[in-house]
Amino acid sequence: MSAQHVEHVEMTGHIVDSLLLPKVLDAILSRGGRYHIETLRLGQRQDDPSFVRLEVRADAAEQLETILADIHPHGAVPAQSGDCGTVPADIAGAYPDGFYCSTNFRTQVKLAGDWVDVEGQEMDCGIVVDPTGTAARCVPMTAVKTGDHVLVGRQGTRVFPPEAEMRRHELFEFMASPVSSERPKAVSVREIAAAIRKTRAAGDKVLAVLGPAVVHTGGGELVAKMVRDGFINVLFAGNALATHDMEQAFYGTSLGVSLDQGLPTVEGHEHHLRTINRIRRIGGIRKSVETGRLTSGIMYECVLRDVPFVLAGSIRDDGPLPEVVTDMLAAQDAMRRLVPGVGFCLMVATTLHSIAVGNLLPAWVKVACVDISPATVTKLMDRGTTQTVGIVSDAEPFLRSLAAELERGGT
Amino acid sequence: MSAQHVEHVEMTGHIVDSLLLPKVLDAILSRGGRYHIETLRLGQRQDDPSFVRLEVRADAAEQLETILADIHPHGAVPAQSGDCGTVPADIAGAYPDGFYCSTNFRTQVKLAGDWVDVEGQEMDCGIVVDPTGTAARCVPMTAVKTGDHVLVGRQGTRVFPPEAEMRRHELFEFMASPVSSERPKAVSVREIAAAIRKTRAAGDKVLAVLGPAVVHTGGGELVAKMVRDGFINVLFAGNALATHDMEQAFYGTSLGVSLDQGLPTVEGHEHHLRTINRIRRIGGIRKSVETGRLTSGIMYECVLRDVPFVLAGSIRDDGPLPEVVTDMLAAQDAMRRLVPGVGFCLMVATTLHSIAVGNLLPAWVKVACVDISPATVTKLMDRGTTQTVGIVSDAEPFLRSLAAELERGGT
Amino acid sequence: MSAQHVEHVEMTGHIVDSLLLPKVLDAILSRGGRYHIETLRLGQRQDDPSFVRLEVRADAAEQLETILADIHPHGAVPAQSGDCGTVPADIAGAYPDGFYCSTNFRTQVKLAGDWVDVEGQEMDCGIVVDPTGTAARCVPMTAVKTGDHVLVGRQGTRVFPPEAEMRRHELFEFMASPVSSERPKAVSVREIAAAIRKTRAAGDKVLAVLGPAVVHTGGGELVAKMVRDGFINVLFAGNALATHDMEQAFYGTSLGVSLDQGLPTVEGHEHHLRTINRIRRIGGIRKSVETGRLTSGIMYECVLRDVPFVLAGSIRDDGPLPEVVTDMLAAQDAMRRLVPGVGFCLMVATTLHSIAVGNLLPAWVKVACVDISPATVTKLMDRGTTQTVGIVSDAEPFLRSLAAELERGGT
Amino acid sequence: MSAQHVEHVEMTGHIVDSLLLPKVLDAILSRGGRYHIETLRLGQRQDDPSFVRLEVRADAAEQLETILADIHPHGAVPAQSGDCGTVPADIAGAYPDGFYCSTNFRTQVKLAGDWVDVEGQEMDCGIVVDPTGTAARCVPMTAVKTGDHVLVGRQGTRVFPPEAEMRRHELFEFMASPVSSERPKAVSVREIAAAIRKTRAAGDKVLAVLGPAVVHTGGGELVAKMVRDGFINVLFAGNALATHDMEQAFYGTSLGVSLDQGLPTVEGHEHHLRTINRIRRIGGIRKSVETGRLTSGIMYECVLRDVPFVLAGSIRDDGPLPEVVTDMLAAQDAMRRLVPGVGFCLMVATTLHSIAVGNLLPAWVKVACVDISPATVTKLMDRGTTQTVGIVSDAEPFLRSLAAELERGGT
Secondary structure, three states, rough: OOOOOEEEEEEEEOOOOOOOHHHHHHHHHHHOOEEEEEEEOOOOOOOOEEEEEEEEEOOOHHHHOOOHHHHHHHHOOOOOOOOOOEEOOOOOOOOOOOOOOOOOOOOEEEEEEEEEEEEOOOOEEEEEEEEEEEEEEEEOOOOOOOEEEEEEEOOOOOEEEEOOOHHHHHOHHHHHOOOOOOOOHHHHHHHHHHHHHHHHHHOOOEEEEEOHHHOOOHHHHHHHHHHOOOOOEEEEEEHHHHHHHHHHHHHOOEEEEEEOOOOOOOOOHHHHHHHHHHHHOOOOOHHHHHOOOOOHHHHHOOOOOOEEEEEEOOOOOOOOOOEEEEEHHHHHHHHHHHHOEEHHHEEOHHHHHHHHHHOOOOOOEEEEEOOOHHHHHHHHHHHOOOOEEEEEEOHHHHHHHHHHHHHOOOO | OOEEEEEEEEEEOOOOOOOOOOOOHHHHHOOOOEEEEEEEEEEOOOOOOOOEEEEEEEEEEHHHHHHHHHHHHHOOOEEEOOOOOOEEEOOOOOOOEOOOOOOOEEEEEEEOOOEEEEEEOOOOOOOEEOOOOOOEEEEEEHOOOOEEEEOOOOEEEEEEOOOOOHHHOOOOOOOOOOOOOOOOHHHHHHHHHHHHHHHHHHOOEEEEEEEOOHOEEEEEEEEEHHHHOOOEEEEEEHHHHHHHHHHHHHHHHHEEEOOOOOOOOOOOOHHHHHHHHHHHHOOOOOHHHHHOOOOOOHHHHHHHHHEEEEEEEOOOOOOOOOOOOOOOHHHHHHHHHHHOOOOEEEEEEEHHHHHHHHHHHHOOOOOEEEEHHHHHHHHHHHOOOEEEEEEEOOOOHHHHHHHHHHHHHOO | OOOOOOEEEEEEOOOOOOHHHHHHHHHHHHHHEEEEEEEEOOOOOOOOOEEEEEEEEEEHHHHHHHHHHHHHHHEEEEEEOOEEEEEEEOOOOOEEEEEEEEEEEEEEEEEEOEEEEEEOOOOOEEEEEEOOOOOOEEOOOOOOOOOOEEEEOOEEEEOOOOHHHHHOOOOOOOOOOOOOOOHHHHHHHHHHHHHHHHHHOOOOEEEEOOHHHHHHEEEEEEEEHHHHHHOOOOEEEHHHHHHHHHHHHHEEEEEEEEEEOEEEOOHHHHHHHHHHHHHHHOHHHHHHHHHHOOOHHHHHHHHHOOOOEEEEOOOOOOOOOOOEEHHHHHHHHHHHOOOOOEEEEEEEHHHHHHHHHHHHHHOHHHEEEEOOHHHHHHHHHHHHOOEEEEEOOHHHHHHHHHHHHHHHHHO | OOEEEEEHHHHHHHHOOOOHHHHHHHHHOOOOEEEEEEEEEOOOOOOEEEEEEEEEEEHHHHHHHHHHHHHHOOOEEEEEOOOOEEOOOOOOOOOOOOOOOOOOOEEEEEEEEEEEEEEEEOOOOOOEEEOOOOOOOOOHHHHOOOOOOOOOOOOOEEOOOHHHHHHHOOOOOOOOOOOOOOOOOHHHHHHHHHHHHHHHHOOOEEEEEEHHHHHOOOOOOHHHHHHHOOOOEEEEEEEHHHHHHHHHHHHEEEEEEEEEOOOEEHHHHHHHHHHHHHHHHHHHHHHHHHOOOOOOHHHHHHHHHOOOOOEOOOOOOOOOOOOOEEEEHHHHHHHHHHHOOEEEEEEEHHHHHHHHHHHOOOOOOOHHHHHHHHHHHHHHHHHHOOOOOEEEEOHHHHHHHHHHHHHOOOO
């Protein structure tokens, strides 16, 4: 009759104004549970953390379990928690049943009574505890080896969801609605420029994720300059972006359309394939630069400035270029290796790569996603990349404004 | 030094789980103020209202005023409030300076010590108090008469913002993200059908707001059937929808494209103008039905079933049809007169009319907006029509599913 | 058995490379007719006109009539044609049955044996012949007076469809696919700047048709400068554009969003209504400038430079501003009066106004339509505005590039 | 002074009404050349082919070469042509310089005086002539082996571009503008159903290319039924489609959203990963069906009916499923092997796969591409997939109409 199944949970942080506590209370009630607020200490100033301790009750054990599962991602953790539990992987390339599924939020696990940060935080992975039992890290499904100690269940785990209000006051001052094109664009440009400078000043890297429309719309030189000036420090793209960029260097066209005239050129549609063939004959992008055959553009600047890049393949690729990683797991690993140290990520005009990279980034790396289609930004947000500010705008004119803003501030 | 300017405010309702209290606390801190929670009674069950009494402090009178302005729309009202204040309108067709600007939320004003509901609730209006001082109503700017007692300032006013969680549990069970097309559509269809039935069962009217693509995509007959079966009780549209509908009745085409073949017909582009000319020669839509010249379609069914309609003009209109209201203020008034009694509003494939009608509806009339462009739905939400559920889908196939779902349930 | 019904038709101009002749031949065959090419003189150089004389045969009189109706808009005219036929209008505000429906192509009618240009060319109108029988002009349906000599049938009429290749080589060098965002934007900007200069150099006027997103995205000052520098000579817009523009002048916000900070301001959503109320209290935009109360922005510059503007009402309007024409027929007439002398039209971020203005312009006025939504451009093209080049881009960044390009060339 | 450089070219087919001849004449003039029409025999009926022989003149050899290159893809071939020329590949995985770049049009090469059809026609490939000199086929760049006889130059090649009017009268009766959503949808549905039946009746295969939104919108069961009823004979998709489909089978959700309720479920976001893990533990999709663990859905029906499928990987994949081909070149080859015998291709809700498959199909395989975003369809057309009819609509409601239409006709 009365709710017999009880658990005590605690939350700390900006839990009221970041809407975490209300969400937890709502979740408890929605699942038919009850709560009693045992302690509630509200921060008096904006920077003060709050603390709450709740008694959660449910009529059945299963119901209580559902409630606890539902509130866990909001940072609500049982007040007394034992160490996390693991099970050895019985086969390679798959987790044991009941494995803990990671988010991109900062996560800790309890090992020998201590809360320890999980390394390589990334969503949709399992967590493997070190044989020594002193460390834990996110491991993709295909990388699981037989015998790995894989985390199961929620016990001994806690997550630190980003606090909504922090987002607003930290890297970005504005909270653009992610899907409207009707926002003051100069403000977005200024904020992104500031984010880039702040990232650089902190010694962190700026990651650019670029789609082919960057070159089609005529923004190639603007990006090349950003690489040259040190505003882009890592590049993720595909075969198309790199090929269009080098087609522009070789022929002045992008998919055969003259970037000066806006008109298709004779046999221009062949330039794409001839560019790839030429680079393959030379032996790659790097070698094309070293031998003086490629002398301008985004890829040229990347090679010249030692800006690491990953060109990930896709099934729509022609060729591809020798540097393109055609195996998807290898491409993900190549990107994964370059994520540490990234402090800010600028995505322009690419749906596939944006989602892929959004999946790899921990929640504390801020992301600005610029695309002319509101649907791309929506997709990114829907998949849980909550740290993203979406800007619906056109690649070249937007990059032109951004380049001018960065110029104004000096390199 | 310490904050000397103080006001006590109160809030009642689902203020925690509907996120109203957190928003208020955040707003106070964001504007540099402080708060002390004097009383907080949390509802223990989902249906129990909560109550909070806050002391709000600020360093300057102006700052306190800003804070109070900011939290007022979230339902935070000074604990002790005098009667509302009015100023007589000095000229017709404009409010006095400092006028109170209405929202679409339920609003009360204090008159002779009593809280009284404002009539004709509508956003972006002024509020005029009856000469007797016992009633108040929303009045559009152009309708103000010299001497009208127009409400000024926030004193003696309070609003009841819709509580987020209510929305979810009432008319719609689902909370579709308003901008993604990637949602299960059969669920949306079922929920809208249920909302229509529920509205009819409650004795309220279903308002349809329709754009020309309803006919272009071939959905005219589906809508005509919904009118015939009593599922649409009021119609707002424009010259184009009505003309395309009657062009289909006369020629089987919509803007000259055969709705059977999907192909342009010879001289078909003239059908549009010839249809309007024909109706003008007959003397109107009603007369065309009465004289047996118009025998099918949406407009035919509306005339036959005495379903009132407003055809509002626009600058892109050809003709227009005799029934079209070419003056925009007259058109708004015509629609305004039909709003009372409306319990549910279905908007399909029209940006302009959707926003116009969204502006006229009080916040407690639920709205479903179906459009193939995510931008239309976003625009509607951005303008404050918070009671809207947006569905990104294609007019005809969506209406076909809806008609089948309504059919299944019987009329 | 053999086709007994025969007509001889002729065509002149760039009928081969502009694809007019092929379309005519295809149309004849598609309708089951036959043709015999009696004379075909092909131009040897690109500038040389071609001439063709065809014998068209069909099995039935009605079929032949259908064919002739179908090929007439492509410029194919019976070799021997009598004078055009007219019928007196029996009622006001409607054409007689069988009226000739105008296109936006240059049109001639045969009066007393001579081909005479139709005045006020505009699509979807009737044509009224002067009582003297020496002139003819397009007349909207509602402007027909009883007794007007209204053109009926196709006899004695001929149209001059724009020749596709001319479009490319005249005002615009590029032929952008109208719906792709993936084009080099700097080229589009350069071409539009060139078209504006060319128009000004020819003594013609540049018409700007602007939607509210121009101000929302932060492009207001850029447009104001274009007005100031004489690059915009006529302005068509609505209540929203003008209000947002003046809200920016008064409050620094657009619909309450700070254009400097990108953030909503306290009570900012009221700025919109307060701006309209203020202008109404002053007595209009013009008077606001004259009395020194409005001192910046697009409307300010228009008043200062005597740039005529039409603000057309719509049903979504708040207020509206005193200068807004709330009756749609009056608004169309006001725009119609300003069309003569317009040589180029730039439409930015407005679907409704773009279509409305597209309906009013003759086919020889070139149009560039810039919108972030491909659907807007598509809609414009689908309604027959063939002289339009569509550019899918974002208002503010695009205008910023355009302003810079115009700057470069000097005023 | 007079043009000394001369070539005689010929064209055959529906060259006038398909607009091929006009395009050729325009191209000659645009490049500054001249033409003399030596012979022009126009077909008198729609089915009769026409023939033209042109003398093409230019002032310089290089200019003449440019002209010939420009008109070649329109089917204009030198009247006297020698055998095609080849060069042995000097390295593997790249073509020799000057290689002939294939289109997706039917192509012939002259070998020992005879015109021979090229096999495996596919765009953006080179052509390799058999060592025996009697056959030729398209070969992707990476498949070139040292010593392969690779076609260089245009000599001895001719292409047969699809004739515009054929498209209209063959598989599809309608010529939907590819980017407008405002078309009668029931017609499109009927035509696609007819195309599917016609394809099946001819003994050809129907290829479906599906994106994840098919399942998200609730269309999974509709597609499963189409597979079951033999209306889909080959399936190309990705890891996401297959995972969502099986997530629905296991959990009733798609990315954690209940397809019955439209609401997110507790821990639902983990269903995606748990589904992949489960299938990996079982050993694959096929084995899951065979062992009775997977009992419904698209993938289940494909396994049951021996409908071959290719699941191509992408960098945004979680897992992936064991059957996913993670190497892009291997995935392209797997798809390439299934293309022969395909007579019709239905693409729904996938940009990446649509472009990829569009690249692989010869121009004579008709394609219908259904997507809610006009940009996807535009992209497909811009890349040269001219045989495509684009339909802007919503996946589930469209598939529902299609399934009902196919049902009506019986299996």
